[in-house]
Amino acid sequence: MWRAFTDPELVAQWWGRGNPLEIERMEVERGGHWRYVEHSEGESHGFEGRYREVTPEERFERTFGWDGMPGYVSVETTELEDLGDGRTKVVVIALFHTTEERDGMLGYGMADGMAESYAALDGLLAELGS
Amino acid sequence: MWRAFTDPELVAQWWGRGNPLEIERMEVERGGHWRYVEHSEGESHGFEGRYREVTPEERFERTFGWDGMPGYVSVETTELEDLGDGRTKVVVIALFHTTEERDGMLGYGMADGMAESYAALDGLLAELGS
Numbered sequence: 556m557w558r559a560f561t562d563p564e565l566v567a568q569w570w571g572r573g574n575p576l577e578i579e580r581m582e583v584e585r586g587g588h589w590r591y592v593e594h595s596e597g598e599s600h601g602f603e604g605r606y607r608e609v610t611p612e613e614r615f616e617r618t619f620g621w622d623g624m625p626g627y628v629s630v631e632t633t634e635l636e637d638l639g640d641g642r643t644k645v646v647v648i649a650l651f652h653t654t655e656e657r658d659g660m661l662g663y664g665m666a667d668g669m670a671e672s673y674a675a676l677d678g679l680l681a682e683l684g685s
Numbered sequence: 686m687w688r689a690f691t692d693p694e695l696v697a698q699w700w701g702r703g704n705p706l707e708i709e710r711m712e713v714e715r716g717g718h719w720r721y722v723e724h725s726e727g728e729s730h731g732f733e734g735r736y737r738e739v740t741p742e743e744r745f746e747r748t749f750g751w752d753g754m755p756g757y758v759s760v761e762t763t764e765l766e767d768l769g770d771g772r773t774k775v776v777v778i779a780l781f782h783t784t785e786e787r788d789g790m791l792g793y794g795m796a797d798g799m800a801e802s803y804a805a806l807d808g809l810l811a812e813l814g815s
Contacts, residue, residue, distance in 0.1 A: 586755035607756025618756050625716035626737025626748050628758045630782055650782050652760055
């Protein structure tokens with residue numbers, strides 16, 4: 556599961572929800588940068604940030620920003636918990652500076668987009684597991 | 686007063702608290718980047734971020750990070766209020782993602798550093814006004 560979140564080739568297969576995704580940078584280490592560009596309906600959407608804490612196989616924290624709202628930065632924490640039997644619990648927390656910023660991001664369709672991404676991740680995991 | 690916060694030549698004279706300060710980037714507009722490097726006691730300290738809202742002469746919001754803690758990003762809001770008689774009230778608010786991050790930054794001497802910077806700004810303004 557760690558690879559699905561940190562290996563550019565795997566991330567490219569689910570994070571874009573079926574849209575082509577370029578992984579321009581992905582330095583999974585403290586202070587490393589990441590930048591993804593998603594192509595959809597003739598538009599490009601860039602997302603980027605910086606890893607601030609990385610515990611391999613277990614947890615990472617990184618900042619998250621979207622080109623459309625420069626300077627509005629949330630912190631995304633991803634935790635993987637091994638449940639045994641080949642199952643892993645994934646907990647992702649997004650922390651915003653203010654309630655308004657959180658609601659603004661939800662207004663841009665963040666929740667639907669995440670649901671589509673995780674559905675794509677489920678599909679990828681099923682393929683990898685087969 | 687706006688120039689003291691946005692003109693690189695003026696910022697270089699007070700922000701570093703008497704230490705040499707290089708202004709590597711300073712694009713005072715929505716989405717623009719800024720980066721300052723302060724030299725002190727043989728060490729270099731980089732600070733950087735991105736402008737997210739700019740209302741000339743009145744107000745700007747920008748993200749603020751320090752190289753020593755990559756990915757820990759606060760939002761700094763600076764408001765200038767004209768009080769008449771050549772006086773300006775400056776309100777600077779730093780917003781952190783968590784109380785721990787705020788306290789961590791205070792632990793690095795942020796408050797003392799800011800007091801030194803503002804003392805240097807007072808000196809610069811006195812010079813410019815004379």
